Amino acid sequence: MDVLExxxxxxxxxxxxxxxxxxxSDVLRDFLGLTGTKVGCGAGQCGSCTVVxxxxxxTSCVVPAAKxxxxxxxxxxxxxxxxxxxxxxxxxxxxxxxxxxxCTPGLIMRLYxxxxxxxxxxxxxxxxxxxxxxxxxxxxxxxxDAALLAQxxxxxxxNA
Amino acid sequence: xxxxxxxxxIVRVDAIAKVTGEPxxxxxxxxxxxLHAKALRAGIPHARIxxxxxxxxxxxPGVVKVAIGKDRPMLFGACFIDQPPVxxxxxxxxxxAVAVVIAKTGHQAQAALSKIKVQYESLPYVxxxxxxxxxxxxxxxxxxxxxxxxxxAAFPIPGTNVFHHYKLRKGDREKGFSESDxxxxxxxxxxxSNHAALEPHGAICRFDAKGGSIEIWASxxxxxxxxxxxxxxxxxxxxxxxxxxxxLGGGFGGKSDVAMEPLVAWAASFVPGYAVKLILTRQExxxxxxxxxxxxxxxxxxxxxxxxxxxxxxxxYFADGAYADAAFFIDTVAGHNCTGPYEIPNCHVDAYGxxxxxxxVGAFRGYGHPxxxxxxxxxxxxxxxxxxxxxxxxxxxxxxxxxxxNSVGQVMKEDMGDLPGCLDVVLEAIxxxxxxxxxxxxxxxxxxxxxxxxxxxxxxxGSTCSIHMNNDGCAFVNLSGIEMGQGVYTVFTQMAAEVLxxxxxxxxxxxxxxxxNAPWEWMTVASLQTYRGxxxxxxxxxxxxxxxxxxxxxxxxxxxxxxxxxxxxxxxxDTGATLSLGQLARGFMMKNGVTIGEPLQATGWxxxxxxxxxDPETGMGNVASSWxxxxxxxxxxxxKTTGEVEILHFASAFDIGKAINPRLVRGQMRGGVxxxxxxxxxxxxxxxxxxxxxxxxxxxxxxxxxDIPKKQSMFILETPHEVGAWSARPIAEHPIVVVAPVxxxxxxxxxxxxxxxxxxxxxxxxxxxxESKQGR
Numbered sequence: 001m002d003v004l005e006x007x008x009x010x011x012x013x014x015x016x017x018x019x020x021x022x023x024x025s026d027v028l029r030d031f032l033g034l035t036g037t038k039v040g041c042g043a044g045q046c047g048s049c050t051v052v053x054x055x056x057x058x059t060s061c062v063v064p065a066a067k068x069x070x071x072x073x074x075x076x077x078x079x080x081x082x083x084x085x086x087x088x089x090x091x092x093x094x095x096x097x098x099x100x101x102x103c104t105p106g107l108i109m110r111l112y113x114x115x116x117x118x119x120x121x122x123x124x125x126x127x128x129x130x131x132x133x134x135x136x137x138x139x140x141x142x143x144x145d146a147a148l149l150a151q152x153x154x155x156x157x158x159n160a
Numbered sequence: 161x162x163x164x165x166x167x168x169x170i171v172r173v174d175a176i177a178k179v180t181g182e183p184x185x186x187x188x189x190x191x192x193x194x195l196h197a198k199a200l201r202a203g204i205p206h207a208r209i210x211x212x213x214x215x216x217x218x219x220x221p222g223v224v225k226v227a228i229g230k231d232r233p234m235l236f237g238a239c240f241i242d243q244p245p246v247x248x249x250x251x252x253x254x255x256x257a258v259a260v261v262i263a264k265t266g267h268q269a270q271a272a273l274s275k276i277k278v279q280y281e282s283l284p285y286v287x288x289x290x291x292x293x294x295x296x297x298x299x300x301x302x303x304x305x306x307x308x309x310x311x312x313a314a315f316p317i318p319g320t321n322v323f324h325h326y327k328l329r330k331g332d333r334e335k336g337f338s339e340s341d342x343x344x345x346x347x348x349x350x351x352x353s354n355h356a357a358l359e360p361h362g363a364i365c366r367f368d369a370k371g372g373s374i375e376i377w378a379s380x381x382x383x384x385x386x387x388x389x390x391x392x393x394x395x396x397x398x399x400x401x402x403x404x405x406x407x408l409g410g411g412f413g414g415k416s417d418v419a420m421e422p423l424v425a426w427a428a429s430f431v432p433g434y435a436v437k438l439i440l441t442r443q444e445x446x447x448x449x450x451x452x453x454x455x456x457x458x459x460x461x462x463x464x465x466x467x468x469x470x471x472x473x474x475x476x477y478f479a480d481g482a483y484a485d486a487a488f489f490i491d492t493v494a495g496h497n498c499t500g501p502y503e504i505p506n507c508h509v510d511a512y513g514x515x516x517x518x519x520x521v522g523a524f525r526g527y528g529h530p531x532x533x534x535x536x537x538x539x540x541x542x543x544x545x546x547x548x549x550x551x552x553x554x555x556x557x558x559x560x561x562x563x564x565x566n567s568v569g570q571v572m573k574e575d576m577g578d579l580p581g582c583l584d585v586v587l588e589a590i591x592x593x594x595x596x597x598x599x600x601x602x603x604x605x606x607x608x609x610x611x612x613x614x615x616x617x618x619x620x621x622g623s624t625c626s627i628h629m630n631n632d633g634c635a636f637v638n639l640s641g642i643e644m645g646q647g648v649y650t651v652f653t654q655m656a657a658e659v660l661x662x663x664x665x666x667x668x669x670x671x672x673x674x675x676x677n678a679p680w681e682w683m684t685v686a687s688l689q690t691y692r693g694x695x696x697x698x699x700x701x702x703x704x705x706x707x708x709x710x711x712x713x714x715x716x717x718x719x720x721x722x723x724x725x726x727x728x729x730x731x732x733x734d735t736g737a738t739l740s741l742g743q744l745a746r747g748f749m750m751k752n753g754v755t756i757g758e759p760l761q762a763t764g765w766x767x768x769x770x771x772x773x774x775d776p777e778t779g780m781g782n783v784a785s786s787w788x789x790x791x792x793x794x795x796x797x798x799x800k801t802t803g804e805v806e807i808l809h810f811a812s813a814f815d816i817g818k819a820i821n822p823r824l825v826r827g828q829m830r831g832g833v834x835x836x837x838x839x840x841x842x843x844x845x846x847x848x849x850x851x852x853x854x855x856x857x858x859x860x861x862x863x864x865x866x867d868i869p870k871k872q873s874m875f876i877l878e879t880p881h882e883v884g885a886w887s888a889r890p891i892a893e894h895p896i897v898v899v900a901p902v903x904x905x906x907x908x909x910x911x912x913x914x915x916x917x918x919x920x921x922x923x924x925x926x927x928x929x930x931e932s933k934q935g936r
Binding site for chain 1: 171172174175176177178179180181182183184185187188265267271355356357358359360407408409410411412441442644645646647823826827830831832833834835856857858862863864865866868872
């Protein structure tokens with residue numbers, strides 16, 4: 001059995017991988033109990049399973065676990081710090097970008113990746129990011145609002 | 161009247177949980193001693209099972225049990241019992257399970273599936289509902305008439321594929337058409353669709369070690385109905401079955417009918433003492449849960465020259481798939497509500513629920529209404545053109561209004577809502593933008609339609625509520641409304657705070673629904689939780705306040721007239737002494753420790769009033785307790801070279817009596833419209849050789865951000881309803897109902913093409929554009 005060693009939400013982890021087609025989402029959810037990462041399609045098409053790996057947004061349901069060897073992974077559980085929500089999380093609440101909540105963690109993680117890499121990302125870039133995700137509840141408008149609001153909040157925080 | 165919490169844009173109570181990944185959905189759960197199941201799907205639409213060899217699968221690593229239908233044959237259903245959890249002798253659709261593997265891990269179960277060998281004798285299959293009604297059509301079930309069903313609601317035609325024939329017979333069709341000056345008629349089609357909730361269906365089930373009781377966790381909008389169904393299947397009393405419903409990752413009706421849970425329970429019955437988990441793959445959500453819609457129909461309308469409607473005739477054929485249970489109510493409501501929100505004195509409708517070799521059809525947001533009102537919504541537009549009358553004027557002339565009679569014979573009351581107001585406001589919004597009729601690149605067009613919807617519910621559909629007061633003055637509120645995105649816990653919280661007059665922070669709504677600890681609820685469907693659950697909260701809350709009053713009177717040795725209640729505090733009117741709800745929560749303890757009075761806990765309930773099944777002969781009756789009316793309009797443009805359609809502005813207005821939380825209402829409107837646009841422009845379940853071929857999101861497209869309207873306007877009208885909690889009328893499904901006819905009417909305005917079938921994909925539009933050019 002292979003051993004996967006990587007860092008998840010700042011904590012070093014070691015996981016024995018069982019035989020078969022084990023994906024990063026399986027490791028996070030089934031081995032580490034980080035069920036905030038959702039699997040909606042198992043084919044990398046809906047974006048619900050998006051996490052941040054080495055700074056990039058990846059759809060963890062199609063990332064073979066072995067590919068995460070030595071990486072740093074951030075999941076939705078690692079975003080709020082010391083009892084304080086991340087500005088993107090706050091923005092989703094304030095913009096009413098949540099309904100059932102199944103697609104929410106993936107969207108937040110994608111935007112985290114985009115906005116940490118490029119704090120001044122254009123609206124077009126944010127639209128491209130949201131457009132990689134499926135949401136069946138909200139009709140997206142408030143999700144885009146949340147993305148723009150999150151950007152504003154993060155810039156304010158940086159300047160503060 | 162001023163409210164403190166009702167009517168306010170309160171932030172969702174589950175918001176923080178949902179942005180931190182905290183809510184537990186079915187796939188997130190696991191238990192000690194848990195096994196994993198996978199089902200082998202037939203992959204062939206109609207066949208006799210000749211032989212199943214499971215020996216090799218049984219010897220695969222980790223496999224605990226391989227079970228086939230013959231091992232434990234049974235049927236399930238809530239109101240029409242015709243479906244086996246696993247096929248026994250015959251496969252009736254390609255996604256049907258023929259065997260189940262239970263193993264230590266999901267991967268092991270999956271690996272063993274491919275080792276099961278099944279021999280089939282292929283049978284002719286049928287997918288089209290009209291073909292399925294032909295005398296020589298293959299029969300999906302040989303004796304539909306023999307199945308147990310609710311005989312007052314389902315009317316099969318023996319020896320055919322028709323498991324339900326709903327008839328509406330209002331007035332005199334011949335007379336109505338003979339009085340008409342103009343007649344319009346057309347065929348229409350609303351194809352099979354998939355709910356595509358982002359969360360796949362799942363269940364975990366455990367029989368106790370002796371097999372005498374069942375505990376099941378399931379992604380279910382109707383845990384109490386599931387309990388009844390399992391009780392019928394396994395002959396175990398309902399009190400020995402406990403159903404838990406966690407948070408749902410979207411429902412849209414797709415989790416309201418019992419669908420995959422019986423399969424999981426059936427599998428678990430082979431390994432009592434073990435929990436068995438099965439989460440559908442996305443592919444299985446398409447092939448092996450439930451589909452929606454699937455109607456072919458014809459409608460004919462007669463009108464006088466002044467636009468007065470005189471008669472409607474319609475025939476609807478529903479491709480309802482292999483099993484009837486989840487479908488036949490849809491056929492009924494589609495039949496009687498296909499008229500749309502218009503008074504038509506003579507109506508003759510036949511709606512047929514037809515067995516076909518596809519996955520069974522079940523509830524899907526607004527069920528029956530989008531299918532039926534597609535026809536009337538389009539046909540009225542065609543009629544207006546034929547009469548040379550403004551479309552808006554034709555609709556308004558025939559709108560249901562106080563004193564007018566709907567298709568089932570109910571007389572509309574003063575509190576029905578302002579339908580003309582809804583139409584005015586959306587047209588005003590749309591007309592604010594000015595576009596040319598055509599430019600080099602695009603055709604531009606405007607369209608609109610009005611809608612109505614009634615809930616389709618059991619005559620005894622009810623909600624119950626219990627409230628327990630805690631000693632810190634916090635109220636624990638318990639109902640069994642299921643949270644699936646609509647915000648039911650938030651609305652319940654607001655309503656409980658309002659009725660109890662306590663700060664909203666002091667209300668805690670239970671979010672762990674199970675049939676043992678939570679009060680009975682019919683189910684979370686038909687947009688009724690606010691309307692009906694709200695009444696149960698009002699009832700329980702006022703009883704709790706009364707109980708506290710009794711306690712206070714005991715403490716103060718006085719009569720109730722001497723005590724006032726406000727803001728969580730009882731006040732003695734003479735002495736000014738006060739007692740809070742928290743102080744009285746466990747009764748009142750005096751200085752010597754003696755405690756008097758009852759603990760503060762109260763129950764309440766509400767049941768839809770005087771609702772009956774439609775009359776078997778006329779299809780009429782008091783079938784619904786409330787109606788919600790609305791109108792939608794859009795401006796769009798069609799790209800001439802690609803056939804792509806862009807929605808420039810989409811406006812919606814509904815008269816919902818009272819918006820308990822306008823922010824959540826707008827969420828329902830915004831999301832419902834986009835779902836409707838998905839149906840109108842992209843969504844269709846496609847088959848190849850009887851097998852669904854688009855079983856993921858790369859084949860079955862649902863709207864993304866870039867597909868939404870450039871602008872959406874939403875209007876909430878509030879004509880108080882006399883029954884609903886705080887005058888609220890149902891709102892949730894409604895924004896999807898007439899989206900398709902709205903855009904099709906706009907397409908007609910833009911291009912002159914009378915589309916009658918969706919989805920209007922670029923290919924379809926482009927082909928129609930080129931044909932219409934040739935025709936000119």
